[in-house]
Amino acid sequence: MSNKKEKQGSCCQTSSGGDAVITIAKEEREIPSSLEPKKTSCCSSKEPVLIPIVEVKQEASCCSSKTQHTEQKLDSSDSCCDPIPSKTSSCCSSSTTVTVQKEKDATDSSCCSSKKNEKKQELVFSDSCCSPDSPQVSSCCSSSTTLVQGEAAAKVSSCCSSEKPAEQPPVTGDGVQTYLIEGMDCGACAVTIEKHLQHVPGVEEVRVNFSTGKMQIRHTRDVEDIAKEVSKAGFHATLAGRRSKDVPSRKSMETPLLLSGILLAFGFFGSFTDTPPLLITLCYGASIVIGGYKPAKSAFYAIRSKSLDMNVLMTTAAVGAALIGEWLEGATVVWLFALGAALQNRSIERTRESIRGLMDLAPSEAWVKVGTELVKTSVDDITVGTVIVVKPGEKIPLDGTIVAGYSTVNQAPITGESIPADKQTGDAVYAGTINEEGSLEIHVTKLVKDTTIARIIYLVEEAQEKKAPTQAFVDRFARIYTPIVFALAWAVIMIPPLAGMGEWMEWVYKGLELLVVACPCALVISTPVAIVSAIGNATKKGVLIKGGTALEVAGALRVIAFDKTGTLTEGKPKVVQVTALEGSEGELLSFARTIEEYSNHPIAKAIAAYSQERNIPLQEGTDFRAIVGKGAQVTIQGEVYYAGNAALFEEQGVSTETWQEMMQSMQRLGQTVVIVGTKQTILGIIAVADSIRFTTLETVQELKRAGIQETVMLTGDNEGTAQHIAQQAKIDRYFAHLLPEDKVRAVEQLQAGGKTVAMIGDGINDAPALATANLGIAMGGAGTDTAMETADIVLMADNLEKLPYTMRLSRKALSIIKQNIWFSLIIKLIALVLIFPGWLTLWIAVLSDTGAALLVILNSMRLLRNK
Structure with missing residues (x-):
């Protein structure tokens, strides 16, 4: 028997046992010439074995397939692991048992290849190893073994699968999935989708928000099933976070609009030529069908869901116009409606993208x-x-x-x-x-x-879905208004002709006009588009407004209460005055720096930093000691030097009476006095204070120009400090000596006059007062998760600079919302008045409705450009 030696270079390792010799993993192996190894899988492993082969037993811990026999055994265990351990979630181990069995056809099956083997003496080990390119590994091993000797053959099937596990849709903690909905141009569209899905089996809860174009749904069906159900209603749904390949492009969505317009134009201009009337009617009819298919489909599901939206009204008007022979009117209605919807969709998507753009920042x-x-x-x-x-x-x-x-x-x-x-x-x-x-x-x-930006995106999207009080009122009004006008339209169609007051065709036409005018689309979108635009603008400027309610309250503010420390002031003490009583100022600071260099007290750090900025040298000091509540001491050249309050020096027998008036004057200005000296004399006095921010004074003045009537400061500091800071910042009123609960009572006192009050602080220490105020505003939210959670508005930067901008933006948003509402109502009123004298045509009614909606959207989008 001649032998061959094969080099093994697999990532798998096998330990052998029994009478045979199997050595795997970069070792040599002897094989009978009658048993030629043959590689039959995608693994780079070759495992020739010297053994009288008769039967196979294959076991794998991660595999569902097992083939077992029981005679002379050879056990080998294989471990196959990904060469990058950090990316391996599990590994498989298998044991192989070989015994005698009569000849059969051998089939070698693995996750990579499967081939039929001829009857011959043959041994093949096939091991597939984990792919190092796969970022996620759930099962990493596969082993298939085929053994043939004369009349013996064995087949072992691997459980390895080349298919990746199906992607699970992202689900929130409460089991709710989020979908992006395309094609909604009115709040009624959201209602239609909600009502349709509520009747779909497996759907437990569904909420659709027109402002953000999102749907929150809890269900037990497949993602594709939900998308199909939404498409039935005439809209397109994509699971948030997943890129859908079948999202209709803007070009494909606007193709029906283009074809409908061409056919309408051909029919209209053909009426001035010798074109046959039948051909002109067919052009109008085709224009109605092509342009009106999508709204008709949506109208069907709206009616089935027992809701009335713009699609129902427009479809009814178009069909009615065709039935009474007004083909031109019907085609014009459909095309204008489709054009208005396309323009509205494009405009609304721009407002929705005001936040989605943040996702690409990181x-x-x-x-x-x-x-x-x-x-x-x-x-x-x-x-x-x-x-x-x-x-x-x-x-x-x-x-x-x-x-x-x-x-x-x-x-x-x-x-x-x-x-x-x-x-x-x-x-x-x-x-x-x-x-x-x-x-x-x-x-x-x-x-x-x-990350902070991920939190911002989440909170803003959540805020966009919260309805403002005005929006909630408009929605309730629309739910009552639309059915009433729809019923009135049918009354106009039926009652006058039955009462002998005119021809049927005349009143049917007036009823159709009333149907078109009835849709409150412009009114319904007057508020949400403005709010989404304002929130998007503010977020890009570093201001997080958490919902339409916060925006409306900010627009109505009359009083703002400020916390002092860290809000109006820097929150860090600084040296404001140095008075040398003996020697030079430099010598005084040198002794003070040497004493305070070893202390972690904020005042000590302020003195050390002030001296360091002026390149004041340190002296050689020893025996540093902190004196609790009074100051510190250090020994310099055998002399003990002290830095602290008056009580410390009085203990050492040094009188401070001569300097009492100076120190009291400093204290009245809110300054902390630090005396530097020895047991014999006072060398000088250093005054330390928390100074106001450089932006504070300008911010307060800007707020008053923006319409804030009164500014108030709330602080736990003494009367002198509070008065000094209030004078520097031009604050109208202040409350001193306040504990956290006292600040709550102060806010309630301000509210007692019927004023809308905002409280601004750091979002943590002032949490009770922030919660009590009509509007809580937190500063420095970029570094504080708590601030982003507790406040209604968060200034991401640690200064007040953005506060006047926020007030102006809120007031402008309220102004635009009022403009939109009044404009929508006036257009409706004018259209209704013009119907009965016969001055309003059907296509002008459509133009007035879609045109009003488009103008409302464009007016709201001005908030995106507000600086």
């Missing part, structure tokens, strides 16, 4: 630092704690903290600030912001779904 991949290598990785696969590298000019892909590097970062997408912020080690950075200069190494602190 990159989908990041450079991950692995040792000394940089590996480009999907942000979905990056975990908290990973270190990523962001090169100059790139967008930061995930929230994190800088661990190495220095740069300037443009944070406008998050905070709306136009001036880039300097960033260094220890500073926080946000996904979607732009690294402008240096390379940064960032320690990831949040997953992609939890």
